[in-house]
Amino acid sequence: MSMEHNEKYIFEAEWYDKIACILKKFYLYYYPFDNTVELFDIKTRKTFLRRTKCEGIQAKDFYVGATVAIFSRNIRITDYADSTTRTKLQTKMQKTFAIIKPTVVGKLGEILKYIVASNFHVANIKMVKLTQEQATDLYKDKEEATIAYIVNYLTSGPIVALELLGDHAITHWQELMGPEDPSEAIAKAPSSLRACYGKDSIHNAVYGSDSEEVAEKELQCFFPNPKTSKKGPANTATLENCTCCIIKPHAVQAKLTGNIIDDVQKAGYTISAVQKFFVNPFDAEEFLEVYKGVLPDYAAMVGELQSGPCIVMEIKHKDDKYDVQGEFRKLCGPMDPDIARQIRPDTLRAKYGKTKVQNAVHCSDLPEDGILEVEYFFKILDNS
Structure with a gap:
């Protein structure tokens, strides 16, 4: 057998069994060569699922924080289980947080097509209405004078919050957005999102985290871990004429x-x-x-x-x-x-x-x- 055949990624994972009301913890083995998975129950020290082919999942679905559906069980990956897996995957795959701002929500489909065509995986999506506080928090580093304008705009209608996953996602998303001022974006990065959809440096279509720490914090705020009792911002469903x-x-x-x-x-x-x-x-x-x-x-x-x-x-x-x-x-x-x-x-x-x-x-x-x-x-x- 060549190494490729047996190359595997090992993760720590968990599954909440709603019927038995218990959280089961596993080692999840993933073999990229033939797209097979195996689950080992940590507590009972027994194989829970023998190495088997799993439809509808690919190598890119396996990263820390991901939820993968394995035979209708939503298994959440919580950590890398060995240093080889960590070294291989951590440097490559990154998550970032992005917002599609109020004036371009009507172009959501078009923008999502562009994001996916740019090799991003949309790991999460939710339309929310920001409060003054949430909007201020996103831009607390800006000068006082512009914050009020930005907050007014961000709270003027629904926004779409996204968790994006990809190679070097943070810098890649910054490049995809383009410079903050759309007129500069048109000159320097004509195919960027702000060049295509922005109006001015406040109504500039999209937002993205500028570092891993910020992305982690913002993702936790908008898409909290289901195990914590934290609730993200409320959804925008109107429940009428729909x-x-x-x-x-x-x-x-x-x-x-x-x-x-x-x-x-x-x-x-x-x-x-x-x-x-x-x-x-x-x-x-x-x-x-x-x-x-x-x-x-x-x-x-x-x-x-x-x-x-x-x-x-x-x-x-x-x-x-x-x-x-x-x-x-x-x-x-x-x-x-x-x-x-x-x-x-x-x-x-x-x-x-x-x-x-x-x-x-x-x-x-x-x-x-x-x-x-x-x-x-x-x-x-x-x-x-």
């Missing part, structure tokens, strides 16, 4: 989030809340219960929804008289992507769906379901 859209795990994994959001926004819809969720088997069954005994694919749909992170959105329309739920369903297209490609080729499922189960998006079926489904995620699951 419908629900879920970008399914297979589409998130295939990096289609930006494309789907861009299509939704270009079709004239407003995304009034967005957040990444890991749905456990119990919640997946409960959420999809209306299809039980109705659709033959019910079990497979439950399996898909819990197979990895999904991205949930509250969708609205500027016009209050608009049938947002009915019209949005038309944009999603027929449940079966093959049929969608024949009769409605420009719908989301025609463009991004693979099979009836992996059909890119879930959308609310009935008018009254829209609010209920949004509530399920943004009110019940987000606060549990």
Whole structure:
């Protein structure tokens, strides 16, 4: 056997077993050569999962702080378990914190496409409304005179907070944003985000942490560890005149989030809340219960929804008289992507769906379901 075959990364990991209410701790072995994983239970000193192939995960999904879905169990990686793994991965993969500011939230899809095309992995996403205090905290190093303007702008509407992961993420994101003043950005870095989307040095589209320490602190504030009782900023769901859209795990994994959001926004819809969720088997069954005994694919749909992170959105329309739920369903297209490609080729499922189960998006079926489904995620699951 060559070294490549046996090369492995070893992490310390944990999984909260909700049914037994215990936190299990593991050594997680990952073998890049054949994309296999193995779990060793630290307490019982027994193999919990023999080395096995795991669909839908890749080498880049393994880093400290990541949550990986292994057979519907959301396993959180807490540390490196040996120095080889640490040396190999720590220098390379880095996380940073980024914000998409109020005036460009309407271009979220376009910006996400650009971020992903620039080799970033969007590890977390949440739309929030900043308080004066949170906004001031982000810019406490700025001169007094400009802080008031910046804080006013940042609290003027929702922002989208992101955890970005990539090689040398902090400097790479700074380069991608470009100089703070968009006119300087246009001259020096014409393809940067601030050159493309910024108006002036306050309304300059995006924000990013400027060091590892700052990134760590800001990520903890916006995306706190689920084990701590700390709550991040509240979501922005309005729970009225809305419908629900879920970008399914297979589409998130295939990096289609930006494309789907861009299509939704270009079709004239407003995304009034967005957040990444890991749905456990119990919640997946409960959420999809209306299809039980109705659709033959019910079990497979439950399996898909819990197979990895999904991205949930509250969708609205500027016009209050608009049938947002009915019209949005038309944009999603027929449940079966093959049929969608024949009769409605420009719908989301025609463009991004693979099979009836992996059909890119879930959308609310009935008018009254829209609010209920949004509530399920943004009110019940987000606060549990």
